[in-house]
Amino acid sequence: MGTFQIEGGHQLQGKIQPQGAKNEALQILCAVLLTSEEVRINNIPDIIDVNKLIGLLENLGVKIQKLGKGSYIFKSDALNLDYLQSEQFKKDGSGLRGSIMIVGPLLSRFGKGYIPKPGGDKIGRRRLDTHFEGFINLGASFRYNKEERFYGVEAPNGLKGKYMLLEEASVTGTANIVMAAVMAEGTTTIYNAACEPYLQQLCKMLNSMGAKIGGVGSNLLVIEGVTELGGCEHTILPDMIEIGSWIGLAAMTKSEITITNVRWEMLGLIPTTFKKLGITIERRGDDIFIPAHNDGYEVQSFIDGSIMNISDAPWPGFTPDLLSIILVVATQARGSVLIHQKMFESRLFFVDKLIDMGAKIILCDPHRATVIGHDFHSSLKATTMTSPDIRAGISLLIAALSAKGTSTIHNIEQIDRGYEDIEARLKSIGAKIERIA
Numbered sequence: 484m485g486t487f488q489i490e491g492g493h494q495l496q497g498k499i500q501p502q503g504a505k506n507e508a509l510q511i512l513c514a515v516l517l518t519s520e521e522v523r524i525n526n527i528p529d530i531i532d533v534n535k536l537i538g539l540l541e542n543l544g545v546k547i548q549k550l551g552k553g554s555y556i557f558k559s560d561a562l563n564l565d566y567l568q569s570e571q572f573k574k575d576g577s578g579l580r581g582s583i584m585i586v587g588p589l590l591s592r593f594g595k596g597y598i599p600k601p602g603g604d605k606i607g608r609r610r611l612d613t614h615f616e617g618f619i620n621l622g623a624s625f626r627y628n629k630e631e632r633f634y635g636v637e638a639p640n641g642l643k644g645k646y647m648l649l650e651e652a653s654v655t656g657t658a659n660i661v662m663a664a665v666m667a668e669g670t671t672t673i674y675n676a677a678c679e680p681y682l683q684q685l686c687k688m689l690n691s692m693g694a695k696i697g698g699v700g701s702n703l704l705v706i707e708g709v710t711e712l713g714g715c716e717h718t719i720l721p722d723m724i725e726i727g728s729w730i731g732l733a734a735m736t737k738s739e740i741t742i743t744n745v746r747w748e749m750l751g752l753i754p755t756t757f758k759k760l761g762i763t764i765e766r767r768g769d770d771i772f773i774p775a776h777n778d779g780y781e782v783q784s785f786i787d788g789s790i791m792n793i794s795d796a797p798w799p800g801f802t803p804d805l806l807s808i809i810l811v812v813a814t815q816a817r818g819s820v821l822i823h824q825k826m827f828e829s830r831l832f833f834v835d836k837l838i839d840m841g842a843k844i845i846l847c848d849p850h851r852a853t854v855i856g857h858d859f860h861s862s863l864k865a866t867t868m869t870s871p872d873i874r875a876g877i878s879l880l881i882a883a884l885s886a887k888g889t890s891t892i893h894n895i896e897q898i899d900r901g902y903e904d905i906e907a908r909l910k911s912i913g914a915k916i917e918r919i920a
């Protein structure tokens with residue numbers, strides 16, 4: 484179990500460049516299975532989850548050539564499908580959430596796809612019904628081995644396009660169904676499709692490989708099946724969750740930070756939502772400039788004067804992956820805010836640790852927490868904590884950097900799952916952080 488030691492209470496200053504987006508990378512990497520031609524991908528983040536998926540692809544027989552930092556060529560021309568029945572695959576496939584998205588491409592190209600119950604954050608129930616109902620709609624047969632927690636879909640005679648209305652706008656579910664449908668016979672229509680930038684990027688990449696996907700960016704995708712896809716080059720967007728994390732870090736530590744090359748037009752409600760906490764966010768070209776909030780920041784109220792409520796929703800709503808960060812930043816705001824995590828039922832439990840540090844938070848129920856900000860009249864107290872999931876982990880790290888004294892965070896593998904070389908990048912803007920185990 485890795486550990487960070489953090490000396491908090493210091494102002495930071497400088498520029499930070501966001502890494503490539505984790506959740507986009509996981510989709511894009513699975514899409515390389517759709518063609519026997521070369522696919523070049525740039526800006527792949529060097530993080531545990533992505534490296535695990537690259538390892539899985541390699542074990543499946545994908546030829547992988549590293550060209551330089553973040554740039555790779557993948558060629559899936561001679562896959563070893565027997566690997567999908569191996570014990571090694573059960574281990575590799577269950578090591579992360581993103582592995583579930585190999586099923587759609589394998590089903591589409593080889594008529595069969597398998598996966599053990601995938602891993603990922605333990606943040607509540609994470610059903611896979613949308614994925615498998617989508618494959619069944621396209622004509623696949625489905626089986627699930629409860630003892631081994633192993634899923635399988637098969638379509639030896641190919642897939643057939645169909646209209647489907649998804650029960651939930653699942654992010655990985657939509658990606659999986661789209662990748663299955665691109666080479667199905669006829670037209671597939673997916674209504675209530677998720678439309679995060681991750682998916683917009685995936686569809687853009689698939690179209691550049693020869694797919695015919697219309698409605699990109701909306702919740703109604705129309706896919707005309709094609710018989711095969713070719714190679715392409717794709718560059719992954721900056722990670723919007725990292726960008727939000729650095730906005731929160733700047734505000735909580737009263738630091739002047741510039742976040743560079745953010746692709747502002749793809750950030751949706753992220754800047755607006757941080758502004759609701761009173762944080763000043765200045766657009767400078769394609770950079771975000773956060774001035775030092777030496778006088779703190781004040782939670783805005785709604786037009787009718789009622790208490791601010793920040794909640795998540797499927798895109799273009801506010802992403803659930805930034806609510807933990809919003810919550811920690813609210814602990815030092817002037818004013819009160821209700822945080823409502825609608826999607827996940829166990830993602831707010833980490834507030835116990837913030838309460839230990841002196842934050843004023845009432846956990847109303849598993850989905851809602853009321854935060855009464857300190858307005859920096861008292862700082863959080865340094866403590867020892869364990870990171871329960873990736874976004875709680877980064878939130879606790881931000882809390883520790885704002886707290887007076889030295890904190891310790893265990894289980895930092897959770898943070899390393901999604902944040903590249905985090906201590907070096909934080910040190911470069913003045914943070915006092917050491918990896919001690």
Ligand SMILES: CC(=O)N[C@H]1[C@@H](OP(=O)(O)OP(=O)(O)OC[C@H]2O[C@@H](n3ccc(=O)[nH]c3=O)[C@H](O)[C@@H]2O)O[C@H](CO)[C@@H](O)[C@@H]1O
Pocket residue numbers: 506509580581607608609610651652653654655656677797802803804825826827
């Ligand atoms: C690898 C990856 O890309 N992971 C992301 C992906 O996970 P993932 O694709 O697994 O998440 P889903 O979109 O399937 O669902 C997330 C949760 O939201 C619930 N739900 C979803 C849609 C909806 O309309 N109503 C609803 O209640 C689901 O029941 C589930 O509990 O999307 C999540 C939701 O943005 C993010 O937190 C994860 O970081």
Ligand SMILES: C=C(OP(=O)(O)O)C(=O)O
Pocket residue numbers: 505506532579580581602603604804873874901
């Ligand atoms: C929940 C997340 O990741 P995963 O879906 O991989 O668990 C996340 O990135 O915040």
